[in-house]
Amino acid sequence: MQLQTTRATSHCRAARREAAPEATAGAQRIAAALELIATVLEPQRRVVHAGDVIYRAGEPFSRLHILNSGLFKLLSLSADGREQVVGLRLRGDWLGFGAIASGTHVCDAVAMDTGEVWTLRYDALLRACARHPELMRIVHEAMSQEIVRDRDSLIALCTLPADARVVAFLQSWADSLAARGLRTDQISLRLTRAEIGNYLGLTLETVSRVLSKLARARLIAFNEKNRRDICIPDFHALGAFVQRREAGAGLH
Amino acid sequence: MQLQTTRATSHCRAARREAAPEATAGAQRIAAALELIATVLEPQRRVVHAGDVIYRAGEPFSRLHILNSGLFKLLSLSADGREQVVGLRLRGDWLGFGAIASGTHVCDAVAMDTGEVWTLRYDALLRACARHPELMRIVHEAMSQEIVRDRDSLIALCTLPADARVVAFLQSWADSLAARGLRTDQISLRLTRAEIGNYLGLTLETVSRVLSKLARARLIAFNEKNRRDICIPDFHALGAFVQRREAGAGLH
DNA sequence: CGTTTTCTTGATAGCTCTCAAGGCCAGTGG
DNA sequence: CCACTGGCCTTGAGAGCTATCAAGAAAACG
Numbered sequence: 192m193q194l195q196t197t198r199a200t201s202h203c204r205a206a207r208r209e210a211a212p213e214a215t216a217g218a219q220r221i222a223a224a225l226e227l228i229a230t231v232l233e234p235q236r237r238v239v240h241a242g243d244v245i246y247r248a249g250e251p252f253s254r255l256h257i258l259n260s261g262l263f264k265l266l267s268l269s270a271d272g273r274e275q276v277v278g279l280r281l282r283g284d285w286l287g288f289g290a291i292a293s294g295t296h297v298c299d300a301v302a303m304d305t306g307e308v309w310t311l312r313y314d315a316l317l318r319a320c321a322r323h324p325e326l327m328r329i330v331h332e333a334m335s336q337e338i339v340r341d342r343d344s345l346i347a348l349c350t351l352p353a354d355a356r357v358v359a360f361l362q363s364w365a366d367s368l369a370a371r372g373l374r375t376d377q378i379s380l381r382l383t384r385a386e387i388g389n390y391l392g393l394t395l396e397t398v399s400r401v402l403s404k405l406a407r408a409r410l411i412a413f414n415e416k417n418r419r420d421i422c423i424p425d426f427h428a429l430g431a432f433v434q435r436r437e438a439g440a441g442l443h
Numbered sequence: 444m445q446l447q448t449t450r451a452t453s454h455c456r457a458a459r460r461e462a463a464p465e466a467t468a469g470a471q472r473i474a475a476a477l478e479l480i481a482t483v484l485e486p487q488r489r490v491v492h493a494g495d496v497i498y499r500a501g502e503p504f505s506r507l508h509i510l511n512s513g514l515f516k517l518l519s520l521s522a523d524g525r526e527q528v529v530g531l532r533l534r535g536d537w538l539g540f541g542a543i544a545s546g547t548h549v550c551d552a553v554a555m556d557t558g559e560v561w562t563l564r565y566d567a568l569l570r571a572c573a574r575h576p577e578l579m580r581i582v583h584e585a586m587s588q589e590i591v592r593d594r595d596s597l598i599a600l601c602t603l604p605a606d607a608r609v610v611a612f613l614q615s616w617a618d619s620l621a622a623r624g625l626r627t628d629q630i631s632l633r634l635t636r637a638e639i640g641n642y643l644g645l646t647l648e649t650v651s652r653v654l655s656k657l658a659r660a661r662l663i664a665f666n667e668k669n670r671r672d673i674c675i676p677d678f679h680a681l682g683a684f685v686q687r688r689e690a691g692a693g694l695h
Numbered sequence: 696c697g698t699t700t701t702c703t704t705g706a707t708a709g710c711t712c713t714c715a716a717g718g719c720c721a722g723t724g725g
Numbered sequence: 726c727c728a729c730t731g732g733c734c735t736t737g738a739g740a741g742c743t744a745t746c747a748a749g750a751a752a753a754c755g
Contacts, residue, residue: 339541349600
C-alpha cells in the first residue's frame, strides 16, 4: 500500500513537473494562436467587465469568441431553475463550441473580471480554415482540449471526496495559470465559496471547511485581510494530502 | 410548490415529446452522415466483438473512428489505477476526438458487443474537409455534440442524488436509442450493475437498490428471467418521480 | 458608519458507502 | 440428472461523509 501511494504521488509529480518547464511554451503557443487569428480574421475586439454577458443559453449561434484576457464562467441552467457553474475560461480559451451542433447556445457565458474578448463569425472562420490549414489545426485542438478537460473534471467531481475535489480544483487552477506563464505561488481565486461549491458539486460550507482544514495543515495559507487570495507553499504536499487520504480509506 | 413541480415536469415532457417525432429524423441524419463519409473517404471497415479494444490511452493518435453499429465504452484510467467509465457510444458517434489536441489517446475505447467500426486517417479527413464543406460541418457538429453531452452528464452526476442519477441514466439511454430510431419500450442495458455504478459515480449496491425501488413503484419493470432488460411503461411518471423527490426535499 | 454580502464554525439529520450474507442463474463436470 | 462453482444481483445493518440549519464574525459596499 505504501508502494502504491508512492507511485501514485510520483505520477502526479511527473505531470506537474512537465507543466512547469513548458509554462512559457504553453504561453507562447497561445500567443501564436491569437496572433494568427488576429492577422487572418481581424476579429472584433471588445473590453468587458465583471458581470457582462457574452451570450445566453437559447440565443441563436453565429459567432465564436476567443479570450484575450480576463476570467469567464459558463453557467448552465438546469430544468428546475438552479444555476450551475460548468466551466471556467481564461486567455486563449474559446467560447461557443457547444452551440455548433444545435445552432443555439446551451449555456451562459459571463465575465467575472475585466477582460478582452475577440469575436468572429463562425462561417468566416470556416472559410478561413479552408485556406489556412494551420488555423483549422488550432480550432480542432481547442475543441479537442475542451472535450478532454471536461472529461477530466467529470472524473474528478464524480469520484473524489470533498477534500480531494477542492484540492483538485486548486491544482487545476494553478496548472491553468502556469500554462499561461502566470505565477502560481500567490493565486487569487476570484470566486466566492458559493461559486466554488457550485462548480464542485459541494455546499459553500463544505468548501469553507475544507479550506480551513488545509490552512490548519499548512498546505495552503490565506492572504492577510483577504481570504480569497491563497498561496500554496508546496504543491507536492498538497497532492500527497489527498493521496494519503485515499490510501488510508482503502486500508480497511 | 405544486406549481413549480408541475412546471418542471412539463418542461421535461416537452423535451421528450420533441425527441419522439424527430426519432426518424435523427436516424436519417446519422445515416446521411455515414453515407457521405463512406463515399468521400472510403474508410476501413472492421467488425469487432465484445471486449475488443479500439485504442488504448497513451497510444499515438493518427486515426479517428466512426461507429456504424454496436455499443462501446470509454474508460479512463485515473492516477491511482482505478478504471472509470466516462462515456458510452452508439451508431453515428465518433471515437478519438479527445486525442487531437495532445496527439495521444487519453482513454481506452472498448467494444461491449459485436459491431462495425469505420476507421479513417485524421490527416485524410482534414484534406477531405477542405474540399467538402458539408463534411467539415458534420465533423464540427460531432465534436460540438460531444462537448454538450459530456457537460450535461457532468451536471447530472454532480448535482443529482442517487435516485435521480439512475433515472437520468435510463432517460438518456432511452433518448439515445430513440434518436437512432430504435424501440424504447423494452430496453436492454447491456451493462452490469457495477458498470452502471462506475459510470454514475455510485456503488453497485446503490444502483441495485434504486432499481429495486423503481420496480416496486412500478416505474420500471424487469424482464422475466433477466434483470438486465427493463421496460419503462411511462416516461412521464419516471421523470416526475425525481422531480417530486426534489420538490419534497426543498419543502423544509 | 450602517447595511449587505461573504465567510466560518457547530450540531444534527440524511444519504451513500462499506461490509456481510444470501439468492439466482449459467456453465461445468461427475 | 444433479451437485458444484463462479459471476451477478439483492438486501440488510452500521459507519462515514456531506447537506442542512443556525448563529455569529468578518469584510465589502455605499
